[in-house]
Amino acid sequence: MKRDARAALGVFDSGLGGLTVVRALREALPHEDIIYLGDTARVPYGTRAPETVVRYAMACANHLVARDVKALVIACNTVSAVAPERLRVELDLPVLGVIEPGARAAAAATKNFKVGVLATAGTIASGAYPRAVAAASTRIETVGQPAPLLVPLAEEGWVTGDVPRLAARRYLEPLAEAGVDVIVLGCTHYPLLFPIIEREAKDMIGEHVTIIDSAHAVALEVANFLEGRELLREASHGPGSIQLLVTDRPKSFDDTASRFLGSVTNGAEQVDL
Amino acid sequence: MKRDARAALGVFDSGLGGLTVVRALREALPHEDIIYLGDTARVPYGTRAPETVVRYAMACANHLVARDVKALVIACNTVSAVAPERLRVELDLPVLGVIEPGARAAAAATKNFKVGVLATAGTIASGAYPRAVAAASTRIETVGQPAPLLVPLAEEGWVTGDVPRLAARRYLEPLAEAGVDVIVLGCTHYPLLFPIIEREAKDMIGEHVTIIDSAHAVALEVANFLEGRELLREASHGPGSIQLLVTDRPKSFDDTASRFLGSVTNGAEQVDL
Known part of the structure; x- marks a missing residue:
């Protein structure tokens, strides 16, 4: 399937820690739109069984696929350890782990x-x-x-x-x-x-x-990957946006998110998976 | 139901941290046999939904009830916050939270x-x-x-x-x-x-x-409770034993268990719930 260079990058994590990957992606790829999904209702994944992690990861990935992302970045070590192959096979979409x-x-x-x-x-x-x-x-x-x-x-x-x-x-x-x-x-x-x-x-x-x-290493690979596939969003479109989605809104969301993202957030939308 | 003073005390926790309660119980009640169940396969409970915590707690409690304990001590703050009433109602057994x-x-x-x-x-x-x-x-x-x-x-x-x-x-x-x-x-x-x-x-x-x-506070209440109900094991039976049960055997089990228990363990039995 031919992807659209104007589509956003999808990034997901079990919580908010993966925003450090968004920060690195923003530095490496200033013109890309990024949609970040933090599964804050079910964080942390690290203590779940591998099959549960795969199931949660699939739910996150499907949510982002429904938003027409052009590639998926797994900003979570737990998911990256067990799920990338499964996601690649089932989604027919470029999937990069961390x-x-x-x-x-x-x-x-x-x-x-x-x-x-x-x-x-x-x-x-x-x-x-x-x-x-x-x-x-x-x-x-x-x-x-x-x-x-x-x-x-x-x-x-x-x-x-x-x-x-x-x-x-x-x-x-x-x-x-x-x-x-x-x-x-x-x-x-x-x-x-x-x-x-x-x-x-x-x-x-x-x-x-x-x-x-x-986080920096994965951002560089994403940049190379998009460039190789001619999927980079053109600079003429201006600076990319960052959209934050969470499955639960932790009390100190803004503080924590800003700390990992390295800049002030403009809030997050709560979604059900 | 009349309980037997010679029966053991049942203590459970999501993991091994509750062994600090066993240590305090051992000091307060040197003649009691203690069976400790650590649900190490599903630790930590703190990130689970309350209904899941109740379900896990019920499984731990039922396992100890099947071993004929005379009272249950919940050595876990997460379970103590959501489950004691439910356990009391369903088990018809003295249940003390932490x-x-x-x-x-x-x-x-x-x-x-x-x-x-x-x-x-x-x-x-x-x-x-x-x-x-x-x-x-x-x-x-x-x-x-x-x-x-x-x-x-x-x-x-x-x-x-x-x-x-x-x-x-x-x-x-x-x-x-x-x-x-x-x-x-x-x-x-x-x-x-x-x-x-x-x-x-x-x-x-x-x-x-x-x-x-x-941990010390719950041990004192358990001691008072057993004394009030004439459920103390007699000193003539000699020092009480400590039996450890776990649902998964973490790699560094002996080190960690000894640290929380304050004495060397003689191993643990693995059980399924």
Whole structure:
């Protein structure tokens, strides 16, 4: 099916953390319209069974497909670990997850073939990153480190100061000991902590260490993909819009959304899936 | 129905945090046999719909009832907020939740009628503590403070040092400003952080502040209850046993269980609900 370059990009996540991907997409693709769907009524997906995650992901995807998006971006590590293939098969639409781009960027950046991953306990346990890195190069060893404090730190907006600094150092320690030269931030919440993680990693591992923000990595792949398929919206149409959809309106929605998006939101529409 | 004093106490929780209640029960009631069921396959309950929580709680309770327990202790704030009445009606068994005892102890301890509660965002949002405190005394004002970092800190075993100290201070600040003289630790994970929270609270509010550990409060109510009904197991039977049941065996089960229980476990049996 021929897609329309003027159509919007569809992005979805279990909650609001995926807005860091919207932020990265906005920077890489300033002229694209973006529709973001956060399944805030059922967040977090990380504790659900894989078949439940696939079912929820399908509901999100179908909602966006009904809005005629030209491509789907899964801005959720849990969904990206279990559902992209299923969505690709069932939807006949370009579907990009958030794990593979980060893993490919890490594989391209490492010089000593040792990659570290910071992510939630669920993502680390899923083994999705080692698999995705191995798909890019079997020579690379991947060291996973669950970092459970980083999500609440990002959600609370505690992104500077001693608490996040000391937490980051504690999680980086095993990665430093393993001698990694690349660290993937494998959770959509972590870009908010990028500056502090990068600074502490350089202090502990050295100036040569590369931190891969997977939100940024997926935005670059989306840009390449759209360009390759001649699906970029023309600059002459002006700056793209951002439309926010949620399945439940959390109390502190505006604060949280603005924090992840990096700019003020103009509200969100509540939808049923 | 006449219960048997020799029967065990049944305790259940969505996961392993409720083992802090087992620890408090063991201290208060050294001769009781305790069967603990952790629904680790479906943890956390905090993000589920209330009717789902009731359904899960009923499954846990029925499993323990089938093991002939003489009373049920709900060692889970989420279940205690929505399910005790339903369980009492359907099971015809004494059922003690973890919220009411903590709230009553706080109401008894406050001298200026201002009580603070530290709990998860879900428990604070449920309004269960203000309701339970008001049931004890309508004169008391209850100030709730969500403390999302404390659960991962307890689970990671980060209970001393700067990270928990600074996190605790940040959560205590609004409670200190509100002028509370009693603080309830309204989450089964928090007893691990009792020493650091008490120290910082005394520093910020004054030596007169009282910290209520709800695990301890529920253990005292269980002891009173069993004594009043002549259901205490006789000391001549010797020290009570602790039997652990889980619905899924997390990788780091022994470490985590020992941390919450405060002593080494001798393993857990996996059961289906």
